[in-house]
Amino acid sequence: MALDGTGDERFYPGYDYTAPSGRSGGTLEVTETAACSASAPTDLAANATSPTQVDLTWTYDGTNNDYYTIYRGGTQIATNVTTGSYTDSTVAAGTAYSYTVRGHNNTGACDSADSNVANVTTPACTELTPSSISFNGVNTAAGDFSGASMVTPVDLMNLEFRVTEGTGGGAPFSQTDNFDANNFGNWIPSDTNTSNNWLLDANTTPSSNVGPSGDHTGGGYYAYTESSSGSYPETYWLTSNVLDGSTYALNLDFWWNMNTDTDLSCELHVDVSTDGGTNWTNSVWSRTNNPNSGDVWVNQNVDLSAYTSNNLEVRFRTISSSWRCDTALDDIVISGPARATEVERLAWNPDPQEASAILTNGNSYNLYARGTDPECGTVYYVGGTTTPGNSQAFTWSSCTETATLNAPTFSPTTTPITGPVTVTATGTATGIQVSWSEDGGATWSAWFANGATYTPTSCITGNVIFRAQGTGTCGTLTAQSAAAAFDTTDKDVATLTTTNPSPATGVVTIQTAVGVETAPATLTGVSVTIGGSSACNVTGAAMTWNGTTSRWEYSWDTSACGTSAAETTVTIDVTGTDPDCGTVVNAVQLTGVTIDNTCVDGTPSTITIAPGQTVGGTAVDLTTLFSTTGNVGSFTYKINGTTVTSPWDSSAYGTTGPQAVTFEVTGTDPDCGDIVGPVSNSITVNNALGTDAGVAGVASKNKQLDVTAP
CATH class of the missing domain: 2.60.120.200 (Jelly Rolls)
Incomplete structure (x- = not known):
């Protein structure tokens, strides 16, 4: 590597250096900087232990590192960590995160390279109880500032309050x-x-x-x-x-x-x-x-x-x-958010906050409130989850209150509240009054004298908040209870059970029993609807209470139905209204109810023609040739298949001696209109005697032939 001769040279181990052309001699001073000994973890692991917490672990190297710096998504979130672990409690549920760690060596004043990347996704979170925070209508404060008396939190912890002075900026x-x-x-x-x-x-x-x-x-x-x-x-x-x-x-x-x-x-x-x-x-x-x-x-x-x-x-x-x-x-x-002309007087902090040197006696201020959901770590502001949330104006007094007013309690103290309770607040304040809200403080009852009776709204479940006000040293004092559950739903909702009247013949009584409800006779609108019949349907027919049978009853006339054949697809529905909370209750529908008004004859009718009978003459009384049981009449007769009447002229038969013919009788049962017969048997006709027999001969001892009407 050639030197450029500028006098500002840096030298690195492992390279050869030559002087620039035309330059030689002189002294070259080289200072070697020691390599950074800080080490980067290679086993960084991230574990989402909850929707709002990620635990980081790595092998701690106390020899080469004096401390560690933590990065999330490339942004530093912590430093001066002197162990092999770190907990990040600023994560959100259902979110992916990427972490790296660098070691730092104080002697070399240097950081290591990044560790391996540890990726993790926090689990989704569902709040067990929906969280919220709202203002409760209290708009005064005094002395050391406390905001808790002016809000109603639901399933929140770590409440904090912020106070500003001035006007807000509008929609975000x-x-x-x-x-x-x-x-x-x-x-x-x-x-x-x-x-x-x-x-x-x-x-x-x-x-x-x-x-x-x-x-x-x-x-x-x-x-x-x-x-x-x-x-x-x-x-x-x-x-x-x-x-x-x-x-x-x-x-x-x-x-x-x-x-x-x-x-x-x-x-x-x-x-x-x-x-x-x-x-x-x-x-x-x-x-x-x-x-x-x-x-x-x-x-x-x-x-x-x-x-x-x-x-x-x-x-x-x-x-x-x-x-x-x-x-x-x-x-x-x-x-x-829209920028505002508001000036922050008290930053977000938990109660109480010193206010005497900051707030001015009698001035109006804006209160903001927030809290953290314990299950998911979501921060809730008044009006939602967007910072800073809605605000409420309040007036601050420098007066130090000496009187006391405690949050109201109720008696009996059993929860959920199921009926009237007495609401009482204690303290040294005078003129104490109480009121309550069943909608989280959105609306309140009128003020009542201390010890008033609260009766929860009927037939629902919910929560009630009690509040109290009284006169203290510096003015009106207020106090508010935590929410208490109430339950006034019907505990004995009626059940209905209808007895199947099958087979229904003529006029029948439909009966419905009432279960659970302690006053079954007080049900209202009990009615029956019958469908699926040919001509006996009813819609919403009123039933009446029978104290003797302890049943709701309806008299049902089925005589116009099921006369020629039984009807078997009839349905019966009974409904009514429970008197306590107006719950509509229904009996299980009866299906396959049978209407049968076809005739049922208690005494079967029969016709019997005795065998071995001999007749003759021109006026044979055919009615003497057979016997009957039951109720049968309207007879018709046939001889050898030819219809005849009685008396019968038999002179055409047996003229040369005894002649067998077939005698047939058919009758009608008037009870149900059933046809009896035809019944037939052989008789002997003898018109060769020279005299008019006219009557049946002596019956033989042969077995009779009987026919029974259906």
Whole structure:
């Protein structure tokens, strides 16, 4: 290596040096600087132990390092760490983070290189109880400032309060660009090489093993720099629209991915211009991706509130040293509250705060409040999760209060409250009154004398807050209780059970029993609806209470249905209203109810023709040739298949001697209109005797033939 002779030379071990041409002699003094002995951990591990906490561990090297510095997403979050572990309690639920650690050696006054990258995603979090904080209507304070008496927190811890004086600035500003519409939105891409630029993609970049595998939230687009075929180093810009920093205290929030497949000096910078892009303040935030952070989306926040220009622009600037430098951005949000004329008097702090040297007696101030959800670590302000939240005006007095007023209590103290309770506040204040709210303090009851009775709203569950006011040394004192649960829902909601009246014949009584409800006769609107029959349906027919049977009953006339054949697809529904809370209750629907009004004859009818009978003559009384049981009549007769009447002229048969003929009888049962028969048997006709027999002959002892009507 040749020396240039300027007198400002640096020398490195392992190189040969020669004097420049025309220069020789003299003395060359070389000072060798010792190499940095600080060591970088190689086993950094990150473990998300909760939605709001990440624990870092590594092998501690106390020989080469005096302390460690912790980086998250390339930004320092802690230093002077003298152990092999660190807990980051500033993370948010459901978020990916990237950590590195550097060792520091005091003797060499130097830092090590970055450790390996430890990536972790905190688990999602669901609040067990929805958190909130609201003002309760109290608008006075005195002495050492305390804000707790003026708010109602729900499931929050670490309450803090802020006091300002003056007027607020109005609605906040926010713009979001997630590129999911496959356009750049409020951002303008440009670079020094027209062959490459900022591009949009929904999948992986064309270069293998570099860039993200998809957008930050999945299923959308992201913006990235396509570094292939560039002239390195190559610079790419992505510039915002013009922003108004004079009206809003702005903040930049975005997600970056710098997966380079290897350790390269690929750079990402955030620059700011206050004159519409003419001049730039470079690197208000920056990240050099060495070592490689991997295919992980990392969240970054940059405070822009110090820039008060109304011609403000922001740009992302990437510097690519290789085709692997495909740097990606997604979900860029620029937002911030409107700037105000408010002056902060008391910064965010827990109660109490010394106020006598800061606040002025009798002046009006603005109170802000916040607290932290214990499950997820979310910070809630009055009105939501956006800082600083809504404010409430209050008046401060320098008077030091000596009287006391304690938060109200209720008796009996059993919770949930299920009925009337007595509300009482204690203390030395005079004229104590109490009131209550069932909607978290949004509305309050009138003031009542101390010891008043609170009766919760019927038939619901909820929470009630009690408050008290009284006169103290410096004016009105107020106190408020924590929320107490109440439950006035119906504990004996009725059940209905209907008895199936099948088979229903004629007029039947439909009966429905009531269960659980202690006063079943007080149900209202008990009615029955019957469907599926031919002509016996009813809709919403009122049922009546029968104290003898302890049933709700309805008299149902089925006589017009199921007369020719049984009907078997009838349904019965019964409904009513429980008297306590007006709950509508329904019996289980009865299906397959049967209506059967077809005839049922208790005494079957039969016709019997005795065998072996002999008749003759011109007037045979056929009714004497058979016997019957039951109720049968309207007989018809046939001889050898020919219809005849009684008396019957038999002279055409048996003229030369006995002749057998078939005698057939059919009758009708009048009870149900059933046909009985036909019944037949053989009889003998003999008209060769010379006399008119006219009557049945002597019956033989042969077996009779019986037919029974169906």
